[in-house]
Amino acid sequence: MTLTKRLLNALEGKExxxxxxxxxxxxxIVELMDKVGVxxxxxxxxxxxxxxxxxANYELSGLEAVRVxxxxxxxxxxxxxxxxxxxxxxxxSVTTHPYTKDLEDMKMHENLLDMGRIRAxxxxxxxxxxxxGSEVPIIGGLEGPVxxxxxxxxxxxxMNWSIKKSELxxxxxxxxxxxxxxxxxxxVIAGADAIAVADPLASPYLMNPDSFKxxxxxxxxxxxxxxxxVTVLHICSDVSPxxxxxxxxxxxxxxxxxxxxxxKKAKELIGDRARLVGNISSPFVLLPGPIEKIKEESKKAxxxxxxxxxxxxxxxxxxxxxxxRAMVEARNEYYAQ
Ligand SMILES: [Zn+2]
Numbered sequence: 001m002t003l004t005k006r007l008l009n010a011l012e013g014k015e016x017x018x019x020x021x022x023x024x025x026x027x028x029i030v031e032l033m034d035k036v037g038v039x040x041x042x043x044x045x046x047x048x049x050x051x052x053x054x055x056a057n058y059e060l061s062g063l064e065a066v067r068v069x070x071x072x073x074x075x076x077x078x079x080x081x082x083x084x085x086x087x088x089x090x091x092x093s094v095t096t097h098p099y100t101k102d103l104e105d106m107k108m109h110e111n112l113l114d115m116g117r118i119r120a121x122x123x124x125x126x127x128x129x130x131x132x133g134s135e136v137p138i139i140g141g142l143e144g145p146v147x148x149x150x151x152x153x154x155x156x157x158x159m160n161w162s163i164k165k166s167e168l169x170x171x172x173x174x175x176x177x178x179x180x181x182x183x184x185x186x187x188v189i190a191g192a193d194a195i196a197v198a199d200p201l202a203s204p205y206l207m208n209p210d211s212f213k214x215x216x217x218x219x220x221x222x223x224x225x226x227x228x229x230v231t232v233l234h235i236c237s238d239v240s241p242x243x244x245x246x247x248x249x250x251x252x253x254x255x256x257x258x259x260x261x262x263x264k265k266a267k268e269l270i271g272d273r274a275r276l277v278g279n280i281s282s283p284f285v286l287l288p289g290p291i292e293k294i295k296e297e298s299k300k301a302x303x304x305x306x307x308x309x310x311x312x313x314x315x316x317x318x319x320x321x322x323x324x325r326a327m328v329e330a331r332n333e334y335y336a337q
Contacts, residue, residue, distance in 0.1 A: 001016065001017045002134075002135035002136075003020065003064045003065065003135060003136050003137055004134060004135055004136060004137040004193055006018070006020045006064065007020045007022060007064065007065055007137045007193070007194065007308065008137065008193060008194070008230055010275060010307050010308050011194065011230045011232065011252040011253045011275050011277075011307070011308065012230065012252055012275075013252075013272060013275055013307070018331065018335050019302055019306065019307065019308065019309055019331060020064045020065070020308050020309070021062070021063060021064055021308075021309045021310070021327050021328045021331045022063045022064045022065035022067070022137075022139070022308065022310055023057070023063055023065070023067055023310055023311050023315060023324075024067070024139065024141075024196045024232050024234055024253070024255040024277050024308070024310050024311075025067075025141070025196070025198060025234055025255065025282075025310075025311060025313050025314040025315070026067075026069075026070045026071065026091070026141070026314035026315060027053075027054065027057045027061075027063065027067050027070070027315055028040060028043065028053055028070040028315070028317060029315060029316075029317050029318070029319050029320075029321065029324070030088060030089050030317050030318055031319075031320060031321045032053060032056045032057060032060060032061070032321060033053060033088065035056065035060060035321075036052050036053065036056045036060075037052075038052050038053045039088050040070065040085075040086060040087065040088050040089070040090075040091075040317070041085035041086055041087065041088075041092065043070065044069060044070060044071060044085055044086075044092055044117065045085075045117045045120050046120065047120045047121075047123035047124040047127060048124075048127065050068050050069060050070075050120060050121070050124035051068070051124040051125075051127035051128045051131070053070075054066045054067060054068045054124070054128060055128060055131060055132060057324075058132065058136060060321065061321060061324040061325055061328070062324075062325050062328035062329075063324065063328065064136075064137070064328075065136070065137045065138065065139050065194075066128050066132060066136060066137070066138050066139070067138070067139040067140075067141060067196070068121060068124050068125060068128070068138075068139075068140065068141065069117070069121050069124070069141065070091065071086075071091045071092040072141075072142070072143040072147060072198055072200070073092045073093065073094055073143070073151070074116060074117050074118060074121055074142065074143075074183075075118075075142055075143055075148055075179060075180065075183055076094050076143065076148055076151035076152065077094075077115075077116040077117060078109075078112060078115035078116035078117070078118050078183075079098075079106075079108075079109075079115070079148075079152060079179065080098035080099075080152070081094045081095070081096055081097060081098060081151050081152065082094070082095045082096040083095065088317075089317040089318055090317070091314075091317070094151045097151060097152060097153055097154040097157070098152060099152050099153045099157075099172070100153055100154045100156075100157050101157075102168070103153075103168060103171050103172055103175070106152070106172070106175060108175070108178065108179055108182065112179070112182060112183070113183075113186050118183065118186070121140070121187065121190075122186055122187065122190040123190075125138055125140060125187060125190040125191045125192055126190050126191055128191070129190075129191035137193040137194060138191055138192045138193050138194075139192065139193070139194045139195070139196050139232075140184065140187030140188070140190075140192035140194070140195050140196070141195075141196045141197075141198060142180060142183055142184060142187075142195070142196075142197060142198075143180070143197075143198060143199070144180065144197040144198060144199025144201075144202060144220075144233070144235075145173055145176040145177045145180055145199065145202075145216065145219055145220070145223070146158075146173070146176075146199050146201045146202040146207060146216060147198070147199050147200055147201040147202070148176040148179065148180060149169075149172045149173050149175075149176040150201045152172060152175075152176070153168075153172055155201070155206075158172075158201075162211065169215070170215070173215060173216070173219055174219070177219040177220075177222055177223055180197065180223060181222070181223055181226045181227060184197070184223070184227045184229075184231075185226070185227055185228055188227065188228050188229045192229060193229060193230065194229055194230045194231070194232060194253075195227055195229050195230070195231045195232070196231075196232045196234060196255065197220075197223065197231065197232070197233050197234065197251075198234040198235075198236075198255075198314075199233070199234070199235055200235065200236045202216055202235050202242075203235055203236050203237040203239070204237065204238070204239060204240075204241045204242050205237050209241045209242050209245065212242045212245055213242075213245045217245050217248060217249055220233065220249035220250070220251070221248075221249055221250050223249075223250075224249055224250030224251050225250055230252045230253070231250075231251045231252060231253070232251055232252065232253035232254070232255050232277055233246060233249060233251040233253070233254055233255065234254075234255035234256075234277075234313075235255075235256075236257055236259075236313055237257065237259050238259035238260060238261070239256055239259075239260055240260060240261065240266075243256075243260070243266060243269055243270060244269060244270075246270075246274070247269070247270040247271070247273040247274045248273060251274055252274060252275060253274060253275050253276070253277045253307070253308060254270065254274045254275070254276055254277065255277040255278055255310065256276065256277070256278045256279050256312065257278060257279055257281065257282070257312030257313045258278075258279050258280070258281035258284065258285070258312045259312075260278070260279060262304065263276060263278070263279060263300075263301050263304035263305060263306050264304040264305060267304070267305050267306075275307035275308065276305070276306055276307050276308075277306070277307060277308040277310050278301065278306060278308075278309075278310055278311075278312050279301060279306065279310070279312040280294065280297050280298055280301065280309070280310070280311050280312055280327060281297070281311075281312050282311045282312055282313045282314060282315055282316055282319070283313075283316060285297050286311055286315060286316070286319050286323050286324065286327070287316045287318065287319045287323070289320070289323050289326075291322060291323065291326045294323055294326040294327060294330065295326055295327075295329065295330035295333070296330075298326070298327050298330035298331060298334075299330050299333070299334050302330075302331065302334045303334075309327060309330075309331055311327075
């Protein structure tokens with residue numbers, strides 16, 4: 001079974017020879033940058049460096065997919081936010097919000113794909129496909145609608161509009177949904193096999209579950225039905241209050257972190273509506289280790305029925321390479337038992 005078939009089958013709930021191990025969230029680590037001679041922030045905008053670092057995660061870490069990019073700011077920047085590109089061990093972050101007062105000037109550029117770093121991401125996907133062939137899956141990642149909307153209008157305006165100006169709130173969410181769909185499909189055309197949407201600002205800590213159901217769920221349903229590939233939805237924190245709604249969003253995979261608690265219970269709740277991806281803690285297990293702990297947690301997740309073994313959230317850039325490999329080794333040992 002090729003790695004592409006294994007991942008797609010796992011996400012679609014079909015038969016697999018073993019549970020795939022990959023990262024749905026960001027994969028860039030400093031140790032790999034040094035090994036292959038690339039670096040952040042260049043790998044955020046140079047397609048060759050972006051591709052090289054992503055492929056290194058497949059070749060040297062053993063992760064069974066190649067994932068780009070390494071941040072959640074590509075779309076935000078393309079639509080008008082200013083971005084601090086960070087450093088070798090710090091991800092880019094949005095520094096300005098262009099539409100804090102109103103949305104009158106907000107529009108999707110006709111040449112959206114030429115804006116900001118979008119072309120760099122698409123070119124890197126093409127480079128990856130050329131180098132790894134069709135047997136290794138490519139995951140294209142992007143920020144979800146709430147996170148993008150918050151970048152465009154600021155978290156303060158999102159909070160304010162949610163209560164007092166629901167028209168504006170709906171308008172920016174609709175816009176963010178349409179733009180994410182257009183960008184995701186451009187990644188699919190470039191060669192991505194799966195699209196991973198990370199929407200940290202849709203966490204129940206920041207958005208109440210009723211708003212998730214009423215405002216976000218229909219937009220995420222639109223996203224999953226319009227994007228021409230398998231899709232995975234990642235939301236950080238304890239998503240138990242919204243997991244039932246997430247399962248109805250039409251995504252093949254739901255990526256959760258360690259705060260969700262039991263994989264077994266989460267699987268029971270979502271049933272056959274979606275497959276579960278996760279949930280080895282990036283900050284508390286993968287980063288500090290030790291390797292035995294990483295292996296123990298990985299085998300526990302497998303025993304509880306996780307469909308894709310993956311870090312719970314973006315991998316911390318200072319995570320040792322051996323710690324990522326330990327997840328893959330744990331999966332191999334699990335099946336050798
Ligand atoms: Zn997360």
